[in-house]
Amino acid sequence: MYKHFTSSVDSLKAGRIWTLVTSAFSHSELSHIGFNMFTFYFMGRVVAEMLGARHFMRLYLFGAVTSSLGAVAWESYIGRYARGLGASGAIDAVLGFLACAAPRMTFMIYGFIPVPAWLAVGGFFAYDVYGTAADNRPGVGTAAHVSGIVTGILWFFFAL
Secondary structure: OOHHHHHHHHHHOOOOOOOHHHHHHHHOHHHHHHHHHHHHHHHHHHHHHHHHHHHHHHHHHHHHHHHHEEEEEEHHHHHHOOOOOHHHHHHHHHHHHHHHHHHHHHHHHOOOEEEEEEHHHHHHHHHHHHHHHHHOOOOOOOOHHHHHHHHHHHHHHHHH
């Protein structure tokens, strides 16, 4: 699984470029896939209705590739060659798009705190930028999250 379903500097050097996509379909723990799919179910449906199935899939897969590339580039820059996996970078591309397309949409943080989409995604973004810069969340692909949100924002402004 690690060879073909995780993204890393080593995978790209070995020519396994497909791992930039396949890593978004593998998860290490049940809670990891559970949280990702919970978020994807609620937010992905909204964006899929806005964009249509084909355009939504393009955003999602492009988010998978760019978030994997962002994580690999960051790992290479800091001299650590960890493997990345999970759908969160691609889902963050969807969230970044949604924050721009429907900034006043209400997100319920922890199920009961109403927050506008722009503020919720902006808060997630700031938290992950800090986590990336401080390198204080081992095992979490904060650079992938940042890259995913940026991808979604750019998709909103340039791909529509």
